[in-house]
Amino acid sequence: MPHVKVNKFNLYFGNDHILKDIDVSIPDKQITVIIGPSGCGKTTLLKSFNRLIDLQDNVKTDGRILIDGEDVFSRNADLCSIRKKMGLLLQKPYPLPMSIYDNVAYGPRIHGLKKGGDLDGLVEHYLKEASLWDEVKGRLHAPAGNLSLGQQQRLCLARGLAVEPEIILADEPTSALDPLSTARIEKTFIKLKKSYTIIAVTHILRQAKRIADYVIFMYYGRVIEHGPASKVLENPEKDVTKEYVNGVIS
Amino acid sequence: MKGRIIEEKIFTLLMAFSSLAIFASLILLIGSVIFKGAPALDLAMVTEAPSGGFYLGKKGGVLNAILGSFFLAGGAVFISLVLSIPIVMYINHYSSKGSLLNTATRFSIDVLSGVPSIIFGVFGFSIMIILGIKASLLGGMITVAMLVLPVMCRAVDEVARLVPEELPESVHALGATRYDVIKVSLRQILPGILTAIMISFGRAIGDAASVLFTAGFTDEMPLSLLQPAATLPLSIFFQINSPVAEVQNRAYASALILTAVILSISLSVRIIASKMKKKVVK
Numbered sequence: 001m002p003h004v005k006v007n008k009f010n011l012y013f014g015n016d017h018i019l020k021d022i023d024v025s026i027p028d029k030q031i032t033v034i035i036g037p038s039g040c041g042k043t044t045l046l047k048s049f050n051r052l053i054d055l056q057d058n059v060k061t062d063g064r065i066l067i068d069g070e071d072v073f074s075r076n077a078d079l080c081s082i083r084k085k086m087g088l089l090l091q092k093p094y095p096l097p098m099s100i101y102d103n104v105a106y107g108p109r110i111h112g113l114k115k116g117g118d119l120d121g122l123v124e125h126y127l128k129e130a131s132l133w134d135e136v137k138g139r140l141h142a143p144a145g146n147l148s149l150g151q152q153q154r155l156c157l158a159r160g161l162a163v164e165p166e167i168i169l170a171d172e173p174t175s176a177l178d179p180l181s182t183a184r185i186e187k188t189f190i191k192l193k194k195s196y197t198i199i200a201v202t203h204i205l206r207q208a209k210r211i212a213d214y215v216i217f218m219y220y221g222r223v224i225e226h227g228p229a230s231k232v233l234e235n236p237e238k239d240v241t242k243e244y245v246n247g248v249i250s
Numbered sequence: 251m252k253g254r255i256i257e258e259k260i261f262t263l264l265m266a267f268s269s270l271a272i273f274a275s276l277i278l279l280i281g282s283v284i285f286k287g288a289p290a291l292d293l294a295m296v297t298e299a300p301s302g303g304f305y306l307g308k309k310g311g312v313l314n315a316i317l318g319s320f321f322l323a324g325g326a327v328f329i330s331l332v333l334s335i336p337i338v339m340y341i342n343h344y345s346s347k348g349s350l351l352n353t354a355t356r357f358s359i360d361v362l363s364g365v366p367s368i369i370f371g372v373f374g375f376s377i378m379i380i381l382g383i384k385a386s387l388l389g390g391m392i393t394v395a396m397l398v399l400p401v402m403c404r405a406v407d408e409v410a411r412l413v414p415e416e417l418p419e420s421v422h423a424l425g426a427t428r429y430d431v432i433k434v435s436l437r438q439i440l441p442g443i444l445t446a447i448m449i450s451f452g453r454a455i456g457d458a459a460s461v462l463f464t465a466g467f468t469d470e471m472p473l474s475l476l477q478p479a480a481t482l483p484l485s486i487f488f489q490i491n492s493p494v495a496e497v498q499n500r501a502y503a504s505a506l507i508l509t510a511v512i513l514s515i516s517l518s519v520r521i522i523a524s525k526m527k528k529k530v531v532k
Binding site for chain 1: 347423
């Protein structure tokens with residue numbers, strides 16, 4: 001059974017109905033890409049998975065989002081452990097105000113891993129997973145803010161991986177990056193999908209075509225269509241999806 | 251067409267002149283303090299306390315007031331820092347933006363930062379009467395802490411609000427608690443906090459009205475929290491009121507010392523803050 005399942009999920013900001021009756025299952029160990037025009041609720045859905053949406057005021061929800069069978073919106077859900085299951089990449093990479101090493105070590109540290117040899121090993125391991133190790137191994141203790149944007153995004157990926165998530169959430173992770181850095185992130189995603197379930201939001205159709213195994217198309221807060229990438233992107237059923245895929249609406 | 255160009259030239263000139271005026275007033279102020287104070291400034295001024303007959307032109311210095319001012323401002327800044335960090339972190343990270351407590355806190359900070367310092371002095375004094383405490387270094391510290399608390403809160407809040415929302419999002423996404431988020435935010439705004447400390451210190455060390463009744467004045471060195479303590483602004487005030495010309499000159503020398511302290515504080519703020527900013531994520 002897939003470990004991410006959305007079940008009749010609705011979300012409101014005050015009186016605005018943002019997400020409407022979302023009902024979709026995310027396949028394991030694949031790259032699922034959520035596409036759709038700006039303002040259709042892609043990011044809101046993504047941030048509902050790990051309940052980062054709670055940081056906004058006046059959010060109301062009904063329905064369920066199940067991660068490993070546990071409803072993340074249930075009253076007694078443990079937010080910290082839910083979020084620990086999901087790494088997050090934001091549109092704009094945000095390294096923490098500390099060194100490269102400390103950025104990766106931050107998660108393990110707050111979850112109670114002590115200083116020492118195995119932390120060094122962890123940092124190296126996850127920087128390699130994020131394809132950043134070779135570029136930073138000589139300056140692990142330099143401030144992370146000095147890295148280029150593309151490197152910062154891979155550092156954020158390593159930082160997210162270091163808390164041992166099962167799922168990687170990515171919110172337009174390449175929109176601030178140059179084409180080369182974008183390609184590296186995409187390559188890294190394809191490498192990582194062997195071990196992680198990846199859910200990425202993008203408004204770049206070509207990117208969806210390059211990396212997606214499964215596609216969810218959203219429009220005005222609803223999931224219009226979802227299915228294997230080849231089907232949704234090449235041969236969509238619904239007219240709106242066709243129009244979007246063919247660039248009639250964007 | 252020509253009229254518009256002339257108009258622009260006139261106003262450009264006026265704006266440049268105004269900008270020059272503020273710089274000129276700084277130079278004039280420092281210049282006059284140096285001009286009048288430097289001749290009376292000697293080693294004894296900064297190494298000795300007033301001896302008998304100091305206010306009639308006899309020997310001594312204002313070391314007691316220099317130390318008193320540093321202790322008082324240091325203590326007051328410490329107290330207000332300890333209070334302002336939790337206040338600012340609470341209104342930025344815990345209470346929701348429209349909540350009553352949040353609005354009331356920001357409103358109080360705004361109003362309190364406009365209250366004249368003599369009001370704080372009177373308020374501190376009346377509290378001390380109720381509690382039966384006499385004018386003392388501690389009383390002065392607490393009163394001045396009240397005076398600079400809104401200044402400090404505002405300065406810290408200003409930088410805390412500039413922290414991009416990506417920071418709490420990134421840290422929360424790792425499974426952190428709000429308290430973890432606060433710790434990372436504090437690292438991010440450390441240069442701003444240092445600036446706030448220095449600004450508050452400058453405000454605290456220069457204020458006379460709030461310490462007039464609360465810290466009192468004495469010729470003794472400030473060695474106890476519970477004894478009255480001299481401060482530079484009051485020391486200047488008492489010296490300039492003297493009919494003796496020599497003592498009046500020493501008032502200018504004391505003013506020079508106070509100005510030098512404040513000037514070096516604001517210069518070091520700039521240097522430290524610009525150095526630390528390089529380490530912070532933009």
